[in-house]
Amino acid sequence: MSTTSRSDSRTATAPATHRAPADTPAGRTASIGVLLTGAVLATAAGFGSLWFVRVGLVLAVVAGALALGMAWRAAGRTLRRVREQHATQVLEQARAHGEELSSERADNLSVLDTLEGRLTAQRQHTEVLEHRVSTLRTQVKGLRREIATLLPEVSSLRGDKAALRDRLAEQDATVDDLRAELARREHELAALTDGEVLTLPRRGVPTAEQIWSDGNHPTVVDLRAVGAEPEPEQQRRQA
Numbered sequence: 001m002s003t004t005s006r007s008d009s010r011t012a013t014a015p016a017t018h019r020a021p022a023d024t025p026a027g028r029t030a031s032i033g034v035l036l037t038g039a040v041l042a043t044a045a046g047f048g049s050l051w052f053v054r055v056g057l058v059l060a061v062v063a064g065a066l067a068l069g070m071a072w073r074a075a076g077r078t079l080r081r082v083r084e085q086h087a088t089q090v091l092e093q094a095r096a097h098g099e100e101l102s103s104e105r106a107d108n109l110s111v112l113d114t115l116e117g118r119l120t121a122q123r124q125h126t127e128v129l130e131h132r133v134s135t136l137r138t139q140v141k142g143l144r145r146e147i148a149t150l151l152p153e154v155s156s157l158r159g160d161k162a163a164l165r166d167r168l169a170e171q172d173a174t175v176d177d178l179r180a181e182l183a184r185r186e187h188e189l190a191a192l193t194d195g196e197v198l199t200l201p202r203r204g205v206p207t208a209e210q211i212w213s214d215g216n217h218p219t220v221v222d223l224r225a226v227g228a229e230p231e232p233e234q235q236r237r238q239a
Helices: 002-008 025-046 050-194 208-212 233-238
Strands: none
Touching (some): 025 050
């Protein structure tokens, strides 16, 4: 395509202008001079005898014919010159128009080359975008499959979360109860620690002699009273 552009952009060389011989006033002057000379001679001959008159007429006719021929030749040269000038102008205009067309064609080819380059780049960019869209569609399909796989697990985790939340609420309630119980026990301990401690009399265990010395002589012995161990001091304080 660049070779065509170079061949179309060549400029035509203007040919040499062929000019006809200049239509100088000499031709017209000569024809007019011949015509006037013939007229003068014919007039002069008219004042003579009959033969002079005849010769004058012949000279007048010859001079007129000669002047007419010379005028015709001058007119022909002028017409040829005008035709040549017109043909030259038409040729020059045609060459100039051809050069303009060649230049315009070269510009159009350059624009077409530029547009073709842009179209090629656009096609490449479109192919890249299509490949990227295809890749993204594949990734979207994979993500959808992964989401479909994870949905049951998410539902299970949500159920576990609800169960753990209920269990946590129960544990919090248990902890609150234990804290309340601990506070109550600490309050009781503080009350027992800070309260007034009274010494209770010891209750002795009667001996066998004391049991038989009252005169009643019982036949039944309270074995619990005999075998009872002394009560600890701490239990008596709590009582």
